[in-house]
Amino acid sequence: MKSEYSKWYHPYKPAKEYNKKVAYFSMEFGIHQSFNIYSGGLGFLAGSHMRSGFELKQNMIGVGMLWKYGYYDQARNEDQTLKVEFNEKHFDFLEDTGIEVEIKLHDNPHVKVRAYVLKPEIFGTVPMYFLSTDVEGNDHLSRTITNHLYDSNPVTRVSQSIVLGIGGAKVVEALGGADTYHLNEGHALPAFYYLRDRGVKKSQMVFTTHTPEKAGNEERDARHLNRCGFFGRTLSQEEIEKEMVNGGKINYTISALRMSKKANAVSKLHAIVANDMWKDYEGVSKIIPITNAQNQKFWQDETIKKAWTKKNIKAYKKRKTELKTELFDTVLQQTGKTFNPNVLTVVWARRFAEYKRADLLLHDFDRFKRLLSNQKYPIQIIWAGKPYPFDYNAIDVFNHLVHQSKSQPNIAVLVGYEIDLSKKLKCGSDVWLNTPRITREASGTSGMTAAMNGSVNVSTNDGWIPEFQEDGKNCFVLPALDHHLPTWDQDNIDANNLYDILETKVAPTYYDNPEKWQKIVYQGMDDVIPEFTTQRMADDYYKKLF
The missing domain is CATH 3.40.50.2000 (Glycogen Phosphorylase B;)
Incomplete structure (x- = not known):
């Protein structure tokens, strides 16, 4: 019939x-x-x-x-x-x-x-x-x-x-x-x-x-x-x-x-x-x-939305802690690691395509280790994403991150990156990390839904970001570079800038100046809605x- x-x-x-x-x-x-x-x-x-x-x-x-x-x-x-x-x-x-x-x-x-x-x-x-x-x-x-x-x-x-x-x-x-x-x-x-x-x-x-x-x-x-x-x-x-x-x-x-x-x-x-x-x-x-x-209705947490609309910082922080705790339950289930909701949490989550550089944070391994062991400004990092099942280079990067995470209590690599986990990561992160090589990311949208939920974008100035960014006010942007440079040189420059931003801007603001951090969070939400809604x-x- x-x-x-x-x-x-x-x-x-x-x-x-x-x-x-x-x-x-x-x-x-x-x-x-x-x-x-x-x-x-x-x-x-x-x-x-x-x-x-x-x-x-x-x-x-x-x-x-x-x-x-x-x-x-x-x-x-x-x-x-x-x-x-x-x-x-x-x-x-x-x-x-x-x-x-x-x-x-x-x-x-x-x-x-x-x-x-x-x-x-x-x-x-x-x-x-x-x-x-x-x-x-x-x-x-x-x-x-x-x-x-x-x-x-x-x-x-x-x-x-x-x-x-x-x-x-x-x-x-x-x-x-x-x-x-x-x-x-x-x-x-x-x-x-x-x-x-x-x-x-x-x-x-x-x-x-x-x-x-x-x-x-x-x-x-x-x-x-x-x-x-x-x-x-x-x-x-x-x-x-x-x-x-x-x-x-x-x-x-x-x-x-x-x-x-x-x-x-x-x-x-x-x-x-x-x-x-x-x-x-x-x-x-x-x-x-x-x-x-x-789509805002689908991706934005309702309680976060209410707190943002009323600019109720207390309600926002309470909900953000709950959302971080929910995400950390998934981290515990998958990896056996206990993450702390009071610690600055950085997430890199998207397709594991080569130009997106999932492993950019590991480019200078000594600096990466220093970042992980900083007692004054502790950090937790989560990776998630699906490589194409027959892209063995991308799978190798994923597995490399898994092996690194085994010896570090504050980094985790999650599997099952689909809509539910994506939503949890966007709601439960403090920082949404976006690292494509300049001009290679046509748009990228994960940072939009992250911003809707109060996650602050730290990104190269590519895709949709140039239309959104006010560096230091609604996100943190890596300085521009010449995208015609050899990829190794681009990666070198971007990695060093990324370490600098995390060490001298992101972490100190998050821990030492929570009022300013909250301002950046709200400004990100103000600027992403409705301009970047479907x-x-x-x-x-x-x-x-x-």
Whole structure:
């Protein structure tokens, strides 16, 4: 039986200014801890967007993938190092829409894709449709396409893009079609090719680019993609040559920029970097900045919010101590270490990508040890985050931190970095440490939700930070450096500045001048809300992009 969600349907009358029908495609969504089908920031951002779309009564739907094993479950080996587990997921809150479409994949012209709906009342999002090929009638290989988010097999990865793009576009057609098709990153690029052939105009297609990292801007052999069914049909030699760049390749980002009427970067700095990155390619659309944000209602602790609104320092401190204690229960459970709520607590937590430099604090090991053993200004440090399960360099960094933590009572490395732990870390930290190499972090959003909960950002001046920072007033920022320097030199300079800031500014302010510290905490909250909330961002997308 088909539900009301087998056609374009919202349980509310869309607000007048958000009446345009928008289909938002994303490979991952981070909506709730129980729905663990995301890997990191891209998913957290998309999930917050879907929540704010609902709160603002926008006429939008989300289109994503139903990952049978999610991303991966982060556990530990016998020696505490990282263990990657793939466990089957069950989501009883999803409903079968009855919508099933067919796509051509490689030599199989009849791969079935089924759509499941997440209704708005479950988690407070716009209606969302999740696609699966684990469908009766599909052959074994086809059924495994939606097993793993960002599968390590390149052919499977291409198939995933086709399922999300073409399968997703066909599902949207079955729902009644959209006025605007929005690709959140290039993963769903096949949607644009398919829609273009169906007469959907360039004015109806928009695109968000999320990363200046080369690895994040997929590029694959054009002829191989043509054989896979990437374009929705087999392109002629002449047609495919029009799409090629860089010696016979299809660059997902360049193709999306060429086919969309308008595109956006995810911070003002990123817009400058992105426009410069793609300026030499013909026919690319203009890239405007719409800075990322996060959903305040979901991420901000309610008691913290009340204390901040009333500027009630006593209530704030009481709640902060409770939140630190909750976080330290997790530290105790995972590591057997007892952390003290009265001690300055620094957290580094995000994806373990190389440019984010999880181990920057260990760059000068003698200074790191000095920082840890400072009796006058004691410190506790927590690391958490998920490396890509097949990025062995990142896993090595994670494991290196684990081994270091064994001999130090005041450092801990946590596993299971998903929404619940992320929230605990943001609520229970005093300092949110953010250390990407300059210009490499398109936006970053974890520091926003940390600031909403009174955690003070200590950061390089990258991503969203230049739009927020007032050094010493609402955060602490590492001095600018020349990002063209060799990475070792950049790391050296940044590490020394980071030690200086922690030793001479952060710790002394926290311990010797609690009034000033409280002022910085509140100023951070004042400046992050509402400017960096997804209510503002979701409104911007309708006004500036759609």
